[in-house]
Amino acid sequence: MSLSSRRRFLQGALGAASALPLAMATRRLASANPRGLARRVIFFYYPDGIAGRSQNGEPSLWSASGRAPSIALGELLSPLSAIAGDCVFLSGLSMGSTDEGSHPGGAKKLxxxxxxxxxxxxxxxxxxxxxxxxxxRHIYLGAMATQNNASGDKFISYPSAGVTVAPEDDPVSAFRRIFSGATPGTPATSIDAGVASSDAGPAAPVAGVDDGADGLSLDTSLADLMDLRASLGAAERTRLDVHLDALHEVQDRLRGMPPSMPPTMADAGGVVTVSDAGLRPPPSLRCDAPSMAFDAPTGAGLFAPENFPAVLRAQIDTMVLAMACGMSRVGVIQASQHTSELIMSRFRGTDMYDPGFDMRSHQASHYGARQDRSNRLFSDYVKQVRWWVSQFGYLVEQLKSRPEGDGTMLDHSLVLLCSEVSDGNTHSHQDMPFVLAGRGGGCVSTGRAMSFDGRRHGDLLATIAQAMGASVDTWGDAGSGALPGLLG
Incomplete structure (x- = not known):
């Protein structure tokens, strides 16, 4: 195999930064992580807050205390019990009083x-x-984040003051754009859906990224792969095999998943067929909604609430794979949007599922002044928040499952769980719900709960930036410096 064809394969299968052999790209990734700095950061956002301190003064259900292996987690954080030793549970951080009581105000500050x-x-x-x-340089993936032509403050990523960029909501499109085999136009290329200011309409497409017509097909490169493996050392062969196995797994799921394919009313027994020229259809694949058949890879099915869990899972897997392949150091996953209309009672296989009642995220968050278990709004809201937390847990577990260097991807990563308000009913911006996972290359000691009485949350963001190697002392308009004791 010629050097040029080898380079083309690497760009398509592993998304190498430039036309380099795999060995050189792998070494570049390793050398980009000085000891004691995080190799990557992922921000994981979900909407509408938590069951925090209630209007009547009842204590928050979002609580953590102690140190591993004896960390005590409250009801909302208990889905993270298996990975508590990999997390820092932060309490007491404030986003300030300006626009408090507002979802949009919280999203703008987050x-x-x-x-x-x-x-x-x-x-x-x-x-x-x-x-x-x-x-x-930046990968911003969403799940129903752009629903209802969302724009402006529905998004949380600001390339400049007052201007947001929208996430890429389609996991098939995201996968293609990242792994299409096309060399990005410049190292500054981002994966997102375009720029939208608070006064703009729907996000405009981003130019400069070729989605590629055969972005989900690797089979034609198998012969080249075997040739390539023969030229690598044992460690590099192992890394290549791990990443390609994962690539095939995500590829196969995206070929057959329902979320990006609009449903028809015909019942085809759950068989998925794909007719787009960019996807090579498998003979038959099963989907999570056996009463629906899907026959095209784009459309309204992407925004069907029953498909949301599969969409989010695919976006998480795509983000992890992109990071594993060295495609980016900075990622954002936005699950839905603030004041979310997502009908979570349509999530099959969860304790929220109720086909006879449509319970929306934002609807449940307004549970009233009391934490009343007999109030369906409150009881469903607790279930919803626990589900969101479990999805963050899945992301952390995926990073933890992948070997990297002297440990795992999680050991070299920082992953922040966040929402735009604390208590969903009062819309408080105090005692915000933050969890930081990962050891950041050794600069963060995990397995503990830390309390910061009234410190501004910008100090947490400054701490994360410093852990990534950025030269910042403070962050935001009221920051006072990195959080004491979080690093080191």
């Missing part, structure tokens, strides 16, 4: 730490600084 979103968000800052040499 990653900017600036009132009204009048500043760059920390993910975008890290993308253009420490992430600038990556194939994609």
């Amino acid at each position: 990653l900017t730490a600036v009132d009204g979103g009048n500043g760059e968000s920390v993910d975008q800052y890290l993308a253009r600084t420490v992430g600038r040499s990556s194939p994609f």
